[in-house]
Amino acid sequence: MGIFDRTTKGHITPAIEVTLERGALAFFAQTIGETNPIYFDPAAAQAAGHSDIMAPATYAVVLGTLADQQAQRQGQPDLLTLINGDLTVLLHGSEAYEYHGAIFANDTVTVQTEILDFNDAKGGKLEIAHVATRITHPTRGLLVSATRAIIHQLG
16 A cells, blocks of 8 residues: 555544734734735725734644644654655645635634545555644634645655
């Protein structure tokens, strides 16, 4: 069979809290070329009715990485370690995001990932792990749900 640890199917990672720092958000927004000041200017964000600067939609990927780093600091495995992901044969698979609410600087959100399934493709030359991640806020509920495929190229 492949490299992934398929016994992890159905596993849900512990909930990891991540606090969004204003400076990191503003830097990210400017780095990706965002020009709308609600993403980096607190006064503009507040004038638009927001509590603080907003996280760009693509920041959900960063939150997943930050949660993995936090898990490691807490002595827990990150997602790739959990499923036995091998970076030497890893390919970028598909990603899909559903946005249910905005994320702002100074929010503390919870990130949790479920390992949904594994399958093979291309006659066993590819193996694919399917995962779903939820980013929630304690009072605003579900903010982002994401699914992605993580691929090993075996042949």
